[in-house]
Amino acid sequence: MSDLGPIYVGLDLSTQQLKAVVVDEQLRVLDEAHVQFDNDLPEFRTYGGVIHKKQTPSVIQAPCLMWVKALDMLLDKLRVCGVDFGRVRGISGCGQQHGTVYWSRGAGEILRNLRPEKFLHEQLANAFATSLAPIWMDSSTRAECTIIEDGIGGPLKLAEITGSRAYERFSAPQITKIHRTRPDVYNSTERISLVSSFVASLLLGNYAPIDYSDGSGMNLLDIRTKDWSDDLLQICAPDLRERLGETVPSSTDLGPISNYFVERFGFNDECRVVAFTGDNPASLMGLRLQKGDLVCSLGTSDTLFLWLESPKTVPEGHIFCNPIDNEAFMGLLCFKNGSLTRERIRDSAAGGSWQLFNELLDSTPRGNFGNMAIYLDAREIIPPLIGDYRFNKADEKISRYSSKEVEVRALVEGQFIARRVCAEDFGFDIGPNCRIIATGGASANKAVLQVLSDVFNSPVYTSEMANSAVLGGAYQAKHALHRHESSFEQITSSIPEPTLLCRPYSDAESIYKPMLERYRKIIAQLLETNSPS
Numbered sequence: 001m002s003d004l005g006p007i008y009v010g011l012d013l014s015t016q017q018l019k020a021v022v023v024d025e026q027l028r029v030l031d032e033a034h035v036q037f038d039n040d041l042p043e044f045r046t047y048g049g050v051i052h053k054k055q056t057p058s059v060i061q062a063p064c065l066m067w068v069k070a071l072d073m074l075l076d077k078l079r080v081c082g083v084d085f086g087r088v089r090g091i092s093g094c095g096q097q098h099g100t101v102y103w104s105r106g107a108g109e110i111l112r113n114l115r116p117e118k119f120l121h122e123q124l125a126n127a128f129a130t131s132l133a134p135i136w137m138d139s140s141t142r143a144e145c146t147i148i149e150d151g152i153g154g155p156l157k158l159a160e161i162t163g164s165r166a167y168e169r170f171s172a173p174q175i176t177k178i179h180r181t182r183p184d185v186y187n188s189t190e191r192i193s194l195v196s197s198f199v200a201s202l203l204l205g206n207y208a209p210i211d212y213s214d215g216s217g218m219n220l221l222d223i224r225t226k227d228w229s230d231d232l233l234q235i236c237a238p239d240l241r242e243r244l245g246e247t248v249p250s251s252t253d254l255g256p257i258s259n260y261f262v263e264r265f266g267f268n269d270e271c272r273v274v275a276f277t278g279d280n281p282a283s284l285m286g287l288r289l290q291k292g293d294l295v296c297s298l299g300t301s302d303t304l305f306l307w308l309e310s311p312k313t314v315p316e317g318h319i320f321c322n323p324i325d326n327e328a329f330m331g332l333l334c335f336k337n338g339s340l341t342r343e344r345i346r347d348s349a350a351g352g353s354w355q356l357f358n359e360l361l362d363s364t365p366r367g368n369f370g371n372m373a374i375y376l377d378a379r380e381i382i383p384p385l386i387g388d389y390r391f392n393k394a395d396e397k398i399s400r401y402s403s404k405e406v407e408v409r410a411l412v413e414g415q416f417i418a419r420r421v422c423a424e425d426f427g428f429d430i431g432p433n434c435r436i437i438a439t440g441g442a443s444a445n446k447a448v449l450q451v452l453s454d455v456f457n458s459p460v461y462t463s464e465m466a467n468s469a470v471l472g473g474a475y476q477a478k479h480a481l482h483r484h485e486s487s488f489e490q491i492t493s494s495i496p497e498p499t500l501l502c503r504p505y506s507d508a509e510s511i512y513k514p515m516l517e518r519y520r521k522i523i524a525q526l527l528e529t530n531s532p533s
């Protein structure tokens with residue numbers, strides 16, 4: 001190990017890119033790099049990092065080999081930045097939740113014998129039983145959700161065991177769909193990874209286990225025993241336990257990094273690979289979430305989450321195992337229509353310019369003259385609707401707004417009104433005593449965060465790094481290797497506290513409280529007239 005002291009690496013395999021951050025012993029950021037799938041790997045022809053097919057709009061997948069190739073490219077970028085991989089003491093990270101990777105028979109042997117003189121993607125070209133991984137944006141498994149809920153005794157029973165009722169994007173419905181509709185793929189599958197454990201497997205040079213936290217986003221893990229529910233395994237597919245492997249705590253040291261990375265990139269053979277987890281649990285770590293805080297992550301998906309001491313059964317939303325404290329949990333709500341929808345309205349109303357978008361947003365009053373809208377590019381999770389719905393102050397449905405200013409504010413207010421209604425239904429304690437910590441790409445936009453603060457009537461804080469998920473991976477890399485002598489809080493005590501960015505205007509609650517009720521009525525009417533798409 002170099003006398004410059006150890007460094008730690010965090011990775012985040014998210015929807016649109018693979019990101020890395022390198023931190024020193026005090027967890028200060030030394031280097032960052034990313035591989036943006038659409039631009040850096042155009043041969044895979046993704047849009048927003050995913051493959052959409054017009055003839056099957058609810059099927060959304062991503063090429064496994066694109067992710068493999070991105071890892072080689074990313075480490076090359078870090079090497080060009082001057083990162084000395086010989087100093088890396090630990091590497092961990094996260095991945096987009098729920099996605100599943102199907103390793104073909106014999107892939108484990110290939111992983112254990114990677115040859116450093118060749119690219120990863122050349123050696124893994126035939127390592128996948130299906131080349132496209134279903135990811136969290138997929139909504140093609142309604143039938144499988146019904147099979148699972150009926151089999152286990154209903155949605156609330158499933159939520160009681162696994163923390164969620166069945167959701168189309170979750171791994172169990174996706175695995176069940178593969179087994180039902182593509183039995184050849186399932187039969188030739190040797191191992192099933194989540195996106196998080198898939199990255200860990202590449203680094204480990206062997207199949208990596210699924211951690212408790214990301215595993216609790218599958219509709220398969222009993223969140224109290226932290227083990228797979230045998231009843232649910234049986235409902236989904238035969239011999240599934242052996243394809244999943246056993247689960248581990250999120251802070252588990254999985255072993256030394258594969259010799260492939262030692263020989264090819266100069267990693268130290270003492271570098272340890274620590275279990276990877278889901279991007280949202282990693283964000284919880286990256287933000288060092290405290291009880292009472294509410295995180296609003298504004299990325300490809302928008303998520304709201306908070307720390308929970310004990311589980312509860314929720315009809316909508318999710319309870320995941322906590323990545324820091326094995327006995328604690330986290331509550332989460334996810335909204336598919338996040339940044340890609342904001343970018344669509346930015347492009348249509350502001351010519352693709354965030355500066356103009358913000359000027360338009362700031363030029364309209366809070367409450368937007370009573371106009372309210374819902375913009376859903378993909379079928380939303382809550383409510384299960386797709387399409388654009390614009391309303392005037394009399395709650396009459398209209399086809400368009402008279403100005404771009406109104407359209408922009410209707411998007412931003414409508415997104416946060418929808419999120420606050422769901423958060424209140426989930427039981428989040430919203431209001432002036434709630435500290436909202438904003439993260440994710442859009443948390444760099446103060447105009448948007450002011451609307452968040454006004455709609456939630458809460459102060460909004462931001463951390464210095466917009467991407468808390470990749471930071472959480474780096475923090476976990478250090479914490480896991482010191483977990484016997486220091487707590488996560490002690491390990492991360494040198495990290496600066498989030499800073500207050502904005503507070504709600506004094507008239508905010510009087511404007512938005514009535515809009516919440518209007519939103520509830522509008523959604524109830526839309527759900528009545530729109531059968532779930």
Ligand SMILES: O=C(CO)[C@@H](O)[C@H](O)CF
Nearest residue numbers: 096097136279301303334
């Ligand atoms: O589905 C989600 C959480 O349940 C999303 O936030 C994905 O993790 C995004 F990658």
